[in-house]
Amino acid sequence: QVQLVESGGGLVQAGGSLRLSCAASGRTFSRYDMGWFRQAQGKEREFVAAITWSGGTTYYADSVKGRFTVSRDNAKNTVYLQMNSLRPEDTAVYYCAARPSTVVAGWGALRTYDYWGQGTQVTVSS
DSSP: OEEEEEEOOEEEETTOOEEEEEEEEESOGGGEEEEEEEEOTTSOOEEEEEEOTTSOOEEEOTTTTTTEEEEEETTTTEEEEEEOSOOGGGOEEEEEEEEETTOOSOTTOGGGOOEEOOOEEEEEEO
16 A cells, blocks of 8 residues: 655745645555646546656656656655646646556556545646
8 A cells, every 4th residue: 555645735826836745655655656637626637747666757748848847755755746837727636646667558547546645736826
């Protein structure tokens, strides 16, 4: 089992920044690739960013490329999402998720992620 707890959400004005954290406990964190997803009210959950188990490779949705940065610190069992130049359309509940590094599938394939956090609300005002 892996337990994931997100933090760092909040209310920010357009153009501002937030850094989300996802703290993991349980099984060996470094064996898992990590993803960030978000779900706006009334919409489906969508892929935001992902990072491989070693932190060597990252992936981003086109909508956040150049504005968001995903990173991880395996010594602290934590993955981060730095969000800059925030827009009102970034408003959503943000979730981190974990899947074994052996999975070979698209990063946006929700069903391939075994563990999910409870989510943290990000609200961007215009």
